[in-house]
Structure formats: C-alpha cells, structure tokens
Amino acid sequence: MTPTGTSAPRTAPPGVEQPGAHPMLPAPYRVRSRRPDRADTVTLALEPVRGECPPFLPGQFTMLYAPAVGEIPISISGHARGGGYVQTVRAVGAVSRALCRTGAGQIIGVRGPYGTAFDLRAAAGLDVVVAAGGLGLAPLRPVIRELAAHGSRYGRISLIVGTRTPATLLYPRELARWSRDFDVLITVDHPDRAWKGPVGLITGLVDRIVFDPRRTCAFVCGPEVMMRATAAELVRRGVPAGRVALSLERNMKCGVGRCGHCQLGPLFTCLDGPVLTYDRVAALLEVREL
Amino acid sequence: MDRVVLDSLEPLIAVLTGMGYTVAGPTVRDGVIRFAEISSAADLPAGWTDEQNAGRYRLRRAAGPEATGSQDRLETGDASAGDGEQVFGYAASPDSAKRYTHPPRTTLFRLRDGVPEEAGREAPPIALLGVRPCDLAALAVQDRVFLGGRYPDPAYRARREALLLIAVDCATPGGTCFCASMGTGPTAVSGFDVALTELTGPHRFVAAAGSPRGAGLLAALPTRPATAADLEAAEEVGRTARTRMGRRVELDGLKERVAEAHDSPIWNETASRCLSCANCTMVCPTCFCTTVEDGADLADGTAARAERWDSCFTLGFSELGGAPVRGSGAARYRQWLTHKFSTWVDQFGGYGCVGCGRCITWCPTGIDITEELERL
Ligand SMILES: Cc1cc2nc3c(=O)[nH]c(=O)nc-3n(C[C@H](O)[C@H](O)[C@H](O)COP(=O)(O)OP(=O)(O)OC[C@H]3O[C@@H](n4cnc5c(N)ncnc54)[C@H](O)[C@@H]3O)c2cc1C
Numbered sequence: 001m002t003p004t005g006t007s008a009p010r011t012a013p014p015g016v017e018q019p020g021a022h023p024m025l026p027a028p029y030r031v032r033s034r035r036p037d038r039a040d041t042v043t044l045a046l047e048p049v050r051g052e053c054p055p056f057l058p059g060q061f062t063m064l065y066a067p068a069v070g071e072i073p074i075s076i077s078g079h080a081r082g083g084g085y086v087q088t089v090r091a092v093g094a095v096s097r098a099l100c101r102t103g104a105g106q107i108i109g110v111r112g113p114y115g116t117a118f119d120l121r122a123a124a125g126l127d128v129v130v131a132a133g134g135l136g137l138a139p140l141r142p143v144i145r146e147l148a149a150h151g152s153r154y155g156r157i158s159l160i161v162g163t164r165t166p167a168t169l170l171y172p173r174e175l176a177r178w179s180r181d182f183d184v185l186i187t188v189d190h191p192d193r194a195w196k197g198p199v200g201l202i203t204g205l206v207d208r209i210v211f212d213p214r215r216t217c218a219f220v221c222g223p224e225v226m227m228r229a230t231a232a233e234l235v236r237r238g239v240p241a242g243r244v245a246l247s248l249e250r251n252m253k254c255g256v257g258r259c260g261h262c263q264l265g266p267l268f269t270c271l272d273g274p275v276l277t278y279d280r281v282a283a284l285l286e287v288r289e290l
Numbered sequence: 291m292d293r294v295v296l297d298s299l300e301p302l303i304a305v306l307t308g309m310g311y312t313v314a315g316p317t318v319r320d321g322v323i324r325f326a327e328i329s330s331a332a333d334l335p336a337g338w339t340d341e342q343n344a345g346r347y348r349l350r351r352a353a354g355p356e357a358t359g360s361q362d363r364l365e366t367g368d369a370s371a372g373d374g375e376q377v378f379g380y381a382a383s384p385d386s387a388k389r390y391t392h393p394p395r396t397t398l399f400r401l402r403d404g405v406p407e408e409a410g411r412e413a414p415p416i417a418l419l420g421v422r423p424c425d426l427a428a429l430a431v432q433d434r435v436f437l438g439g440r441y442p443d444p445a446y447r448a449r450r451e452a453l454l455l456i457a458v459d460c461a462t463p464g465g466t467c468f469c470a471s472m473g474t475g476p477t478a479v480s481g482f483d484v485a486l487t488e489l490t491g492p493h494r495f496v497a498a499a500g501s502p503r504g505a506g507l508l509a510a511l512p513t514r515p516a517t518a519a520d521l522e523a524a525e526e527v528g529r530t531a532r533t534r535m536g537r538r539v540e541l542d543g544l545k546e547r548v549a550e551a552h553d554s555p556i557w558n559e560t561a562s563r564c565l566s567c568a569n570c571t572m573v574c575p576t577c578f579c580t581t582v583e584d585g586a587d588l589a590d591g592t593a594a595r596a597e598r599w600d601s602c603f604t605l606g607f608s609e610l611g612g613a614p615v616r617g618s619g620a621a622r623y624r625q626w627l628t629h630k631f632s633t634w635v636d637q638f639g640g641y642g643c644v645g646c647g648r649c650i651t652w653c654p655t656g657i658d659i660t661e662e663l664e665r666l
Pocket residue numbers: 061070071072073074075076088089090091092093094095096097135138139248249250251252253274609610611612
C-alpha cells in the first residue's frame with residue numbers, strides 16, 4: 001500500500017542539529033613542561049592547543065586522557081604560567097603511567113574542570129587547618145597558595161602533612177617556603193636516619209598545632225582512612241563537622257554524572273563531590289563497601 | 291485530540307516508511323520477542339504470547355494449549371498468523387527502547403592526528419512500533435539522566451528526537467509485571483507520538499496522538515472516528531490488564547525503608563543466590579551505567595574511544611587503587627536495589643524502576659526484586 005495525497009510531512013526529521021559540546025569529548029592540550037617529582041610522580045604543566053582553558057577552583061579535577069590508553073580523574077594543583085593547568089600524577093596503573101611518560105610538546109586530552117571546590121570564602125576570618133596525606137597535597141596546593149598569598153584574610157593557619165618516608169614527600173621546596181608563612185608540620189611513617197621530625201599518624205599532629213576549634217575551618221585530603229581519622233579527631237576537638245571539608249575518591253569514568261561508577265549512596269562523587277563536608281559524608285563512610 | 295480507529299497497521303507502516311523512517315517493531319527471534327526492522331504488519335508476532343515468571347520466559351501460541359507445529363514456527367521465526375489474532379498479546383520483552391536511545395555501545399571519538407574528533411551525532415530516524423507504557427516511563431527516566439543535568443548529551447538528544455514512538459497499551463501483562471503499582475502502566479498516558487489500544491472481534495486499534503508529529507501521522511492514515519463502544523472496549527483493556535499484574539510493590543515508605551537497610555541480613559542471603567551476572571542491569575530499561583573502552587576503530591584502524599553498558603554487579607565497576615570498593619556480592623546487590631528504590635529518588639526525583647519485571651524474568655536464579663523489597 002502506497003500512501004498518496006497525504007498531508008503528512010514527506011520526510012522524517014533528519015537528525016536535528018544538536019548544539020553544544022559532547023561532555024565526553026576531550027579538548028587537546030599540549031604538555032608544556034614535565035617535572036619528575038618523586039620516583040613515581042610527575043608534575044605536568046598543560047596548555048590548551050586552541051583557545052583558553054576554563055578557570056578552576058581549588059579542589060576541582062579534570063579527566064586526563066592519555067591517547068589510545070585511557071582517561072582518569074586528576075586534581076588541578078595550580079595555574080600554569082601563561083594559562084593552563086598544573087597537575088601532579090602518580091604512576092600506579094596503565095593510564096597514570098602513560099600520563100607520567102608524556103613528554104613536553106606532546107598532546108593529551110583534557111575535560112573539565114569538574115566537581116566541587118574547597119570553599120575558602122567560608123574560612124575567612126577563621127583559623128585554618130590543612131591536612132594532607134601523601135598525594136593529597138596535590139589538590140590542596142591551590143588552597144595553600146591562596147592562604148600564603150592572602151594570610152591576613154584568615155586566622156591562624158596550620159598545615160599538617162603525612163607521608164610514607166622522607167623521600168616520598170611531595171613538593172618539598174614549596175613546603176619549606178610555606179613554613180615561613182605559617183606552621184608546617186610533617187610526619188612520616190618510616191623515618192630515615194636523617195629524619196628529625198615527627199613519626200606516626202597525621203592525627204598525632206592535630207595536638208601539636210594551635211587552633212580555636214569553634215572558629216576553625218579544615219581542608220583535608222589523602223587516603224580515605226587518613227581523612228576519616230583526621231576529620232573525626234578535628235570534630236572530637238570541637239571543630240564543627242560542617243567546616244571540615246574532605247576530598248573523596250571513587251572510581252570515575254566520566255566526571256559528569258553519567259557513568260554511575262562514582263556513586264556513594266545518593267551522591268555522585270564527580271558532581272556532588274569530590275569536596276564534601278564531613279557532616280554530609282560521615283555516616284556514608286561508616287557503611288562498609290557502600 | 292479525538293481518538294480514531296485503525297483497522298490495519300499496514301498503512302501506518304507504509305506511511306512511516308514513505309516518510310523516511312526505518313520502522314522497528316516486535317518480531318519473533320530466537321524464541322523471544324525482539325525489536326527488529328519490519329516492512330509489513332505480517333512481520334509482527336500475531337498470535338504469540340509469553341509466559342513469564344522468576345527466571346522463566348517462554349513464548350507460546352495464545353490460543354489454547356500449545357498447538358502442534360508451533361515449536362517449528364517458533365524456531366524458524368515464522369511469526370505470521372491468521373487474521374484477527376492479537377499482534378501485541380505479550381508482555382515486556384528482553385529488548386526495550388533503551389537499545390535505540392542508549393545503545394549498548396557507541397563510539398565517542400576517534401583520534402585524527404592525535405586529536406580527539408567526535409564521532410558523528412546524526413541519528414537515523416526510526417519509528418518504534420509497540421513500545422510499552424513501562425518503557426515510555428523508562429525513557430522519561432533516561433531523559434532526566436542524559437538531558438536533565440548540567441552536562442546534557444547532544445548525541446543522546448539526537449537519537450531521542452529521531453525516534454518516533456508508537457506505544458501500545460498492555461493487554462496481557464506478564465507474571466513478573468508490576469507497572470500498576472509503580473504508576474507507569476498498563477495504559478500509555480504520555481511520552482508517545484501515537485498510542486494504540488489493540489482490540490479484537492473485530493481486530494482493530496484505537497489510536498490517540500500524543501504530539502503534533504503523531505497527529506500529523508494519524509491524519510495521513512485511513513481512519514474512522516472511534517465510537518463509544520470502541521472507547522469502552524479500550525477502557526476495558528486497561529481495567530483488565532490492571533488486575534492481571536503478576537507482582538506488586540508497596541511504595542509507601544519504601545525509599546526510607548531501603549535507605550535504612552544497610553545492615554539487613556537479606557543482602558548476604560540474596561548474594562548467596564546471585565551470580566553477579568549483570569543480566570538484570572542489562573535488561574533493565576532505566577539502568578544507564580557505562581564504562582569506556584579504548585581500541586582501534588574497526589573502520590579504519592585509528593585509535594577510538596567507545597562507551598558501552600556496564601553494570602554495578604561487576605568487580606571492576608568500583609575499582610579504586612587496585613581493589614573494588616564493593617568487593618562482596620552482598621554490597622553489589624545492595625547497590626542495585628538501593629539505587630533503584632532509594633538513592634535514585636535523591637538523584638533524579640523519582641524511582642529508577644518502572645515495574646517492567648524484566649530483571650525478575652531474566653535472572654538465571656530467579657531473584658525477585660519485589661520479594662526482596664518485601665523482606666527488607
Ligand atoms: C577526584 C579525584 C582526584 C584525583 N587526583 C589525583 C591526582 O591529583 N594525582 C594522582 O596521581 N591521582 C589522582 N587521583 C587518583 C587517580 O585517578 C588514579 O590513580 C587513577 O585513576 C589510576 O588509574 P590507572 O589506570 O593508572 O590505574 P589502575 O589501577 O589500572 O586503574 C584502573 C581504573 O580504575 C579506576 N581507578 C583506579 N584507582 C582509582 C582512583 N584512586 N580514583 C579514581 N579512579 C580509579 C580508573 O578508572 C582507572 O582507569 C584522583 C582521583 C579522583 C577520584
């Protein structure tokens with residue numbers, strides 16, 4: 001049967017033009033410089049091949065794509081000179097290894113920045129405790145730089161850092177510089193012969209710094225056990241849980257709320273996090289294997 | 291719009307084809323109903339119905355006991371049957387519209403001179419005939435996931451808009467159906483271009499338009515106004531279907547009950563029967579989770595990145611620093627059930643389940659979410 005003399009449109013809608021960038025399409029960025037940090041860690045300065053890179057807030061991350069290998073979430077550690085991102089990557093698996101191998105001049109893919117940020121405005125006028133475990137110092141670096149640049153906006157500032165050994169300490173030169181601006185305490189799990197500082201868990205450093213708990217804001221990043229212990233200790237000391245910000249880590253395949261991998265109960269870690277206050281996540285982190 | 295009566299689907303299929311649509315409809319394939327391209331109403335599964343229960347799906351002839359020879363027809367896929375037999379006399383099939391809007395695998399981009407270049411977005415126009423009300427509800431859920439947030443997906447939007455939806459009310463819900471208790475069926479209310487109610491004695495369809503596109507389509511077809519008797523017969527289809535739901539879920543207080551059940555002993559007990567095969571998430575019309583794959587594009591060997599369905603039942607899904615967060619089967623089963631009936635509401639403002647029953651039917655060990663919810 002052939003339709004004749006119908007009033008129906010003759011053709012189906014041809015793929016309607018859909019505006020807007022695809023959220024899963026990385027933009028090409030050039031590696032401007034590559035600086036090995038520790039044995040397994042490299043800091044890359046990235047600049048967009050075309051146009052400008054979107055602004056970021058401290059605590060946000062990008063999805064870095066190693067061509068033909070894969071894509072992983074990496075925090076932004078700072079602005080690159082001339083416009084771009086500084087990002088520190090530790091080689092732990094296929095994608096991070098490929099990124100660490102990327103040399104100056106090479107092209108990689110970048111999406112983002114994504115996620116929530118450490119809210120520095122909330123810290124204005126308050127004492128600030130920054131607690132970093134291991135590579136957790138990377139996302140906290142822009143926070144610390146802001147604190148160092150505008151110290152007068154805040155109360156007493158303390159930075160406590162935990163690392164496995166003195167040799168695995170990240171950004172040692174900057175830590176030395178920051179220690180001129182505020183209290184910087186570093187503890188190691190395994191000291192070497194030259195180490196004269198504290199040894200043991202980072203929670204042990206909370207007793208050694210000065211802050212007025214009721215008037216304190218804390219920014220915490222590191223392995224989940226370290227963050228839970230530190231947050232619990234700060235809250236026990238009287239810091240309101242709503243002023244203790246953690247940066248959570250979950251498997252992420254998209255960064256934009258569509259792959260489902262990063263769910264933590266009702267939260268999408270990529271959209272609702274990674275930075276979340278302890279009052280919102282304490283109960284969720286208590287549930288095993290959530 | 292006033293409802294009209296269509297005596298045959300042949301003109302509908304012909305007009306859609308003439309308009310440039312590929313028409314996909316239910317067909318009998320490999321012993322199940324599957325969406326496939328059709329060119330005539332004779333391709334539809336006339337006279338077939340299904341039996342569904344936990345872990346069980348079986349196609350059979352609708353009229354009386356299984357007629358001799360029907361098994362042959364099942365296997366050869368000869369689905370055509372005599373006049374007057376229902377062509378939509380079965381419940382949800384393993385396929386849903388998700389296959390068209392959120393395909394199992396899509397290419398995201400290819401590398402050209404080392405730079406990611408988006409794969410084409412244009413979607414071919416497809417008319418999907420025989421979409422069930424539960425699946426219309428599932429599309430609305432998917433829309434919220436892929437279009438409702440801060441990062442809408444233009445490729446999904448293109449596929450979605452290229453899809454013309456011809457819904458068919460359910461007349462014979464299956465043993466695992468519970469759309470009535472989820473408020474998503476058995477009658478199509480919105481989200482379609484055209485909705486049909488199939489009537490027998492004589493065989494005909496009451497049709498309603500749900501969009502300007504649907505109205506244009508109906509106007510192009512030989513129809514007659516529906517009589518009061520036609521409309522009453524169509525109402526009766528919905529009323530009867532409602533009473534034939536094989537399962538039900540009590541929604542009152544459900545979201546909270548599930549959210550508070552972290553430590554329930556049922557997770558371990560259910561996990562002892564669960565194979566973590568991911569069948570439930572694959573057949574589910576609302577599950578949206580994906581992972582990405584990097585490899586060479588089959589077409590020309592350039593590096594390409596694809597997105598494909600994934601499931602929270604796999605260990606790799608929650609992998610973090612070398613170990614899965616949800617290492618136990620109990621935690622993975624809890625994630626699935628809790629997401630569907632509790633956290634989905636937090637995330638998207640509604641349930642992640644539309645009551646199609648597929649996950650119950652296609653679970654190899656017959657785990658039944660409605661039963662699990664009752665035990666919580
Ligand atoms: C918000 C956020 C910020 C991060 N910032 C940094 C950073 O600044 N520097 C840094 O070195 N690392 C960071 N990580 C961790 C980093 O993403 C993982 O080390 C990386 O995904 C490992 O991938 P891989 O393929 O090299 O390793 P594999 O162990 O082979 O991982 C396989 C896959 O599992 C997933 N995966 C495994 N571990 C993690 C993890 N810890 N987090 C998320 N996904 C994981 C990824 O999809 C990965 O591709 C961050 C993670 C998150 C969630």
